[in-house]
Amino acid sequence: MKKSSQNTEHLPEYETPSAGEVLLNIEELHVSYGPILALRGVSLQVKSGSIVAILGSNGAGKTTLLKKVSGLIPATAGSVTFDGENITKLPPEKITKKGIVQSPEGRRLFSDLTVLENLMIGAFTIEKGQVKIGDLYEEAKTKRIKKLIDAAANSGRDIPLEDIEITLKPQEMMRQNLQMVYRLFPVLEERKHQVSATLSGGEQQMLAIGRALMRTPKLLVLDEPSLGLAPLIVKSIFEIIRRLNEQGITVLIVEQNALQTLSIADYAYVLRLGKVVREGPAALLKKDKSLVEAYLGK
8 A cells, every 4th residue: 555645653563555556546635625634635546346444433524425436526736536536526426436426424325215125226337418318127117207207317416307317227137136136235225115214223233234235336335324323233334344345346435434344344443533543454453552542533
C-alpha cells in the first residue's frame, strides 16, 4: 500500500490486506462544505475481495467520504481511482455503472412499493437522455411501471423524469441476481408482494442491501447498516455481510459499531475530524483498547 503524507498512526507489524489487487484507491482527498473542511487529505485503499471498514464517531467525515466515492459531492483536491480509472469527477450515475453501488444510511426504501418492486429498482441504470423503458421483470405489474420509473429516477439523486434514460440489466442477469438475493434473505422472497413499509427494521435493511446487490456491484458500499437495529438483528446483518464477502463481493463499510465491524473486516481506517488517525489490520485494531476508547467513543 502506498504511504501518503497524511499523519497516520500505524500499528506494529503493519501489513496491507492479503486480498487481490487494489480496487479503490483514494489519495490526499479534501472535501469542503463552504468554509468547513470535512475531509483533510484522506488516503486509503480497498483491495479486491476484502472488507475494509471506515470507523469514527459522529462528525468524523465517514459519510462525506462515501458521498465522494459515490460521486454525490465534489472534491476540492485529491483523487479517487476505481479499477484503475480516475473517477474523481464522474457523476454518480456513471460511477454506479462502473460497479460502485451504495446501500445508504437510513435505507431509503420506497415505502409504498412492494419488496419485489424495490428490488427491481436496483436493476435500473439511470443516465441523462431520453426515457426508455426496457422489458420489465415479468412479475412487475404494468400499471406500476410509471411509479417504478419515478422511484428509480429519484433514487439518491434529483433528476427530472424527462431528463433521464432508464434501461434494465439483461433479464437473465436480473433473474440470477434476484435468486441470489432470495437465497441470502429468504424472508424477502416470502414477502416479495408485501409493501416495504410493513417490514421490520431488520427486514428493511436486508431489502436495502438486496436492492444494491441487484446492480451486480464490484464494490458494495454500506453506510451504517446497523443503525437503529436491535442487537440480535445487528449480529445477523454482520453475518450476512461476512457471507457476501465470502462469495467474492468486495465491501467498504462505514460504521459506528466499531467492535462488531472489526470482527468481520480485514482492514480498517479510523477517521477523526476529517483525517485518518489510525489504520491497520482489523484484528489488531480490535485488540487496541486505547484506540477504541480514544477515537471510537466506546
